[in-house]
Structures are given as C-alpha cells and as structure tokens.
Amino acid sequence: MKEKIELLQVANNDVQNFFTSTDIPTLFLNTNLEIQRYTPAAEQLLQMVPNDIGRNIYSLGKNLVDDNLVDECRQVLKNFQPISKEKETSDGHWFTRRITPYRTEDLKIEGVVITFQNVTEIKHLSKRAETREKQQQVVAKLGMQALQGKDPYELMHQAIRQVAHVLDADFSKILKYQPEKNNLLLIAGTGWQEEIIGKETVPDDYNSQAGYTLLSKEPVIVKNLSEEKRFHGPDLLINNGVVSGMSCLINHTTPPFGVIAVHTKKQREYTQDDANFLLSVANMISTALRSREDKDKIYASEEQFKIIILFHN
Secondary structure, eight states, X not given: OHHHHHHHHHHHHHHHHHHHHOOSOEEEEOTTOBEEEEOHHHHHHHTOOGGGTTSBGGGGOOTTSOHHHHHHHHHHHHHOXXXXXXXXXXXXXXXXXXXXXXXXXXXXXXXXXXXXXXXXXXXXXXXXXXXXXXHHHHHHHHHHHHHTTOOXXXXXXXXXXXXXXXXTOSEEEEEEEEGGGTEEEEEEEESSOGGGTTTOXXXXXXXXXXXXXXXXXXXXXXXXXXXXOSSOOOHHXXXXXXXXXXXXXXXXXXXXXXXXXXXXXXXXXXOHHHHHHHHHHHHHHHHHHHHHHHHHHHHHXXXXXXXXXXXXX
C-alpha cells in the first residue's frame, strides 16, 4: 500500500509539473461540461480564476468560448471524435481550438479536453505568402500588357484598381508631374470623388507626400500621417481621412512622369515587400509609356519619310 501511495504521489507530481510547465492553454471538463482543471496558460488566455472550477464552460463568455464550443463538446461526447476549429480573438490572434474525448485507463469517457494552439504566426505567414502571390500575378499581367503595347493610360486605370484590391487600400491614385506649375495632377484614382479626377492637384514640395516622393526619389511608406515629420499632409489626404499609405515614382524620364500611391483610412503597417510591389507596378507603367513614345517616334519618322519621298517625286 505504501509503494502504491508513493507511485500515486509521483504520478501526481508529474501531472502537476506538466500543468505548470506547458505553454498550451488546456481545459479539462467533465461530462456535464463543468471545468475540472486548467493549465496556467489557459488561466492567462481566458482570464480564469480559481472560482471557475466547477462552473460550466459557457459561463466563461470569452470570444474563444462561444456557443459553438458547447455544441462541439457535446458532439465529441456523443461521437468520440475530435473536433478542431480555427478561432480569432478580438486582438487579432489566431488559435486552433481542439476538443478531444477524455478517456480513463479503463477506456471510459469522463469528459473532454480542450486545447488552444496559437497559430497566429503561421496564419500571418500564410496570408503574406498569399498576398505575395497575388502581387506577382498583377505585376506579370501588367508587364505582359505593357510589352504588348497597351495604351498606357488604360493600363494606369487598370493598375490602380488592381493595386488597391491586392493591398486592400481605400484609395489609390496616379499623379502626373507638372513642373511648370509646381504641382502634381490627379489623373487616375479609386476611392476619390469622381469630380476631382483630372482637376485636383498637390504641391511638388514638402507640402505633400507625392512632392516628398519626387524629392526623395525612393518609395515612401507612411504609418500615420498625423505623426509624419518628413512632410506635411496635403488637403487631398487630410480631407479624406487618410492615415497610412505608400507612394513611389513613375520614373522613366527626366523629370519623372509622376507618382503612384495607395492610402488607407485605418492605420496600416505596409512593408518593404509591399513597397517593392508598388514600385514594380510603377515600372510596368513606365514601360508602357516608353513603348508608346517609341511608337510615336517611329510613326513620326515614317510620316516624315513619306513627305520627303512625295517631295522628291
């Protein structure tokens, strides 16, 4: 009997050490779905207190413990088959919620075990990979159309729509640089009022993001326009509630053709990869503009040659 008590004590110590050391939030429920035990990680995740022991699971009322959880627990008790679901918390974290039957040594089902595996990083990596794939598809499609001689202004309108969609932006725009007027003219855009397209301008200096982009000659990422120290936000952005954004040059000539940009009303942390994507789109537009200029030069040369031939005849 003494040996059995000692073995039981060792087993209890092992279980207690496991509970203390594991970083996987875990709940143990009986067949009435009452909480029997939980790990410290579960206590932190679900903001549990000792008084929760013995309470029904639905009494927790957290976003990871919803009405579906109760139904799923009952299904596991009935069918003895585990159930896994991905759940998102209010602060943007993702967890795989897994429910498995709790079996005793004599194979009786005396409840369920619920674990919450944090998969936030995996989810973000998967989303970034999906976004990069979409970006590559946009660049490839625009590049093919640019090389095939698509009208550059049609390509611009198509580009800003696709860029806004892929980057989930509220606004996108292309501004044409007018050095003789010291401004940039909004010639294409999504999210803006239609009547300002072709009319609205922004300064070509530090009083606009586009102006700063012209001066810096590098892609510009803005996390929060109200906290920006490099330049002042123009009325176009401020009046439309812009918070975050990116911009880069459409730069195939001297001076540059203009600027392409995207903006959001909520704070967004655009990455360098996002900026590289926008720069690739700008390069495709530059290619289309260059192709059109080359065609115009060839056409002009041909017309001039025809005039010379007619004159000599």
